Every structure is written in C-alpha cells, then in structure tokens.
Amino acid sequence: MKLRLKPYDLQLRHAFTLAESSRTITPSMLIEIEFDGIVGYGEASMPPYLGESYETATRFLESLDLGQFSDPFRLDEILEYVDGVATGNCAAKASVDIALHDLLGKIMQKPWYKIWGFKAEDTPDSSLTIGIDSDDVVRQKVKEAEGFNILKVKLGRESDKQMIETIRSMTDVPLSVDINQGWKDRVQALETTWWLEEMGVIFVEQPMPKELVDDIAWLTQKSPLPIIADEGIQRLKDLKRVQGVYSGINIKLMKCTGMREAHKMLTLARALDMKVMIGCMTETSCAVTAAAQLAPKVDWADLDGNLLISNDPFTGMQITDGKVSLIDQPGIGIKLR
Template structure:
C-alpha cells in the first residue's frame, strides 16, 4: 500500500476529455482512408490517486466522440466507495447501456491503472502473468503506394511482425513490395474487402507462398458459410475480427474462424 489514502467517502470520480490523434501518414484500409483517429482520455480519481484510460474509435467500429461522451456522461461511479470491487463496478458499466464497447474499455483500463497505482503492483501481477512471456505485437501497414510502403517498412524497424492491410486494388503488388524490403513474418488483414470466396482461396494460397502467417477477416462478416468453406481449404489460418465482438459471437463463430483478433476496444475491456 502506498502512502496516499486508499479510501474515500466520495467514491470514484470519472472525468474525460476528447482528443483527436493526427496520424503521421494517411491510413487506408478496404473501407476507407483517414488521417486522424478520435480518442477519449478517461480519468478515475479516488483517495488522491488517478488512473487513466483511453478509448480509440476508428470510424468503422461505429463509436465516436459523441457516442462515447454521451455514454460516459451518464455513468455515476460515486456510488462505489471501494475501487477494488471490479466485479461490481465493471458489471454496472457493462449493464448501463448496450454497445459503447470502446467507452467501456476506457473505464476498464483506467480502473486497472488505478488498481496498480493504489496497490503498488503492476496489473500483470493481478492476473498472475509472466511479463517475460508477453507475445510480440505487430506493426500495421495500410494500403498505399510502393514508395510509401517502402518508407513504412523502414519505419517499422523495431517491430518483429508486420500486418498488411489488403482489399484494395493492388494486393499482390503491396505484398511484393513489402516482401522485397523485408523477410519478417507478415499477417494480412482484408477488413471484409473481398466478396468472392474463390478469389479469397486463391489469394490464401498465394499469400501462404509469400510467407504470410494468417489471413484476417477476408470476407464480409455476414459471409458465414463462405468463410467456413474458406477456412476448411485454406493453407493458412483464417482469423475473425469485425465478425466477433463479444462472448456470444465467440460461441457463435467458434467453428467458422481458426482464431480471433481480440481487441479491448471491441469487447469492452480486459
């Protein structure tokens, strides 16, 4: 226990502020381009401590500054006089309104930060995890011109794995350019950009030959049977992203996808 108080009769105080991240490069995926990402920074204050969280809201996920502000404004955490009651606090947040996953995740993250600050322990200790066994993350490269791709591969120097966005009109060229610049493991993410399962299967074989280790959301999320067919025949795993949001989706799609892209902004927190 640190020196400040770990009790407060006023309960937990939530506040937030809006911010817009300016991207260094325009970022293009199958469904569109952007140069900014809206985020919300959350703070939870309790007994002299402050925990911080963040909601990142890429537009294709359906949340925005407006929806997150509206959701967070109606949360009353002052009723919680003990910040360690995760089950109660996050249960209240989850049940307060449906959806709003990124906003919920921003509260969840701030609560974990507050836990760490009050207890003096890193959060991985709470979950009994070994920090030396943390998996590597990947650096994402959007759809772009050959010159820009080469520049981005060079900027991704510290990352061991690259994720390449496909589903534009130059998929093979993009992989070719990136492969000529690096032999790092690649993942391919189509963001639902292909509409034909035969084309997707042909691409899966071609990507396998190019050293791509998995193929993410190649077909629209509604193409359930087509995706099962593709997974059955594909030489590389087919990973679900947009199709799988909460636990119910996980159960529904367990035999359709080989694996899932788990994102805190999608499922509401840790």
C-alpha cells in the first residue's frame, strides 16, 4: 500500500464563530492510499482547538509504514498499528481509517453503509449550523438554510437569547444549540434550557466546560432537554465514563480516529441506552460522506461541514429535502470533482 498526502486549506463561506474563537480557514490534509491500482481517499480536518496542524499531520503520516501490509482486508491489524505509532494525532489517524474504508469498499464494490447492514432510507434529517454573528448576518444564514428541517445554533455568549429570537423571527423549524462549553453557571444554564425548550429547541450540546462533570450531571438530571457530549467525549474508552453525566454523545470521526472506532462507539452507546448524534468539523465531502455511512443508526445528524466551505474538491453525500441522502457508490461514496 502506498500513501500520498496533500495539505489543503478549507475556505469557509462565512467566518465560523464559536463561544471562544472565530476562523475563516480550516487546515485539512487530504490523503490517498493506493493498492493494486485502486485508490482510497481520506481526510484530516484540523480546526485549531484539536491541537493538530500540517506539521504534526505530516510528521505522523510520513512515519507510517503501510508497505509492510500486503492485505488491506486486515483492517483491525492495520489500524491498531496506526493508532499505536504515536499518541494523539486523532484527525491524522482518521484520514488513514477513512482512506482504508474507501479502498476496501471499492475492492468489494459495496458502499460501507451496506457492508454494515444499514438501510439508506433510515437516515435522519441533518442540521445546518448557524454560527454566532450579527443580526443581519444571522438572517442571511437563515435564508441560506431554506430547505433544512432543523438548524443548529452556536451559542455561549451574552447574545444567546438575541440569536435565538432573531432566528425565530424568520423560521419555526426545530433548533438544536451547541454551547461549546460557553456556559459557566449551572443554575443559569438550567434556566436557559427551560427557555430554550419554549423556543422550540430539541437538545443542548456541550453546555458547560467538560471538566465540570458534577455540574453537567446535575444539569442533565434536571434539564427538560437532552444534554449531549461533544468536547466531553473523544474516543471509545471515554464512553462509559460519561454515562449518567450526559444524555448522549456526538461522534466525530476527527475525534475518534475514524469510521472503525465510530462504529464501535455507536454500538456501545446504544447498549448503554444513550442518544447518538453523528457530527463533523468543517470538512470536505470526503470526511462528511464517510461519517454519513453511520447516519441510518443515529438519532440526529449534523453533517453540514462540506456545505460551510467554498472549495470542496469532492462530491458525495447530499442533503435532500433536509434529509441525509446516501449514495449507492462503492467505498465511502465520493468522487473527485
């Protein structure tokens, strides 16, 4: 197996503003793994808060010796090797995982959702993200979101209620909110969740800093809305630790090293009777379409990362009438433009 890599800056359509940061570009590493003339595509999206960069991803990926494996179907063995080469580097590891899944699916001539036994018609609606911004820009973003059946609103600042009221002046579609750890006081957080329920919000993502475990557990117990972990969970090993602290989890390939571990997290979360959301970073259609292979088995999807950029080099998963629409193509289901 041969691995090739290429740095690629994702250009965002709007400034992406969260509770604690804002950016207009997300660095990404696009990779190819070739075996017997067949190429699998992968991606590492690296928003700054993940702690990865072109430098770290290049160093990690160039340290791999995939040539030692003569059979790409030994997926567990290969990915266990990749995971053990160095700690961290989860997005870089995810790029290898995605490319291997794409490669194997192409060899088998099957899309991964079918290999896993999932049905394309079982996919949920996907939300479209509305970042923190001025009233005028928020209204523009809501107009651009026409056709989506749920919107995800970034909150975590003093403008929270104004953001929701501005959106509600234009649409009555259900909302989810992502606080990105922005709330600090649990009593005020609880009061806000009751208000958000009245405003048609259906769940709250990562309301408080992940370190405030007792406060989050208290909020989850008393909240009228499900409380979903994002920054509070990363990999499979973290899942049992957050049981009882959150109502559910947001699985992202860039956090958990890719499709193989994401599938395991989905299975365990269901066994623990927890809600499951499949999410993404700002990504090309490569990583978003890879994540979408899990969509038929989740409660909620937030697979809009490719729609937030202006220079997507791939085509893949689509949002049709607000719903995740999987493509019956081998591998993860993407093509180069």
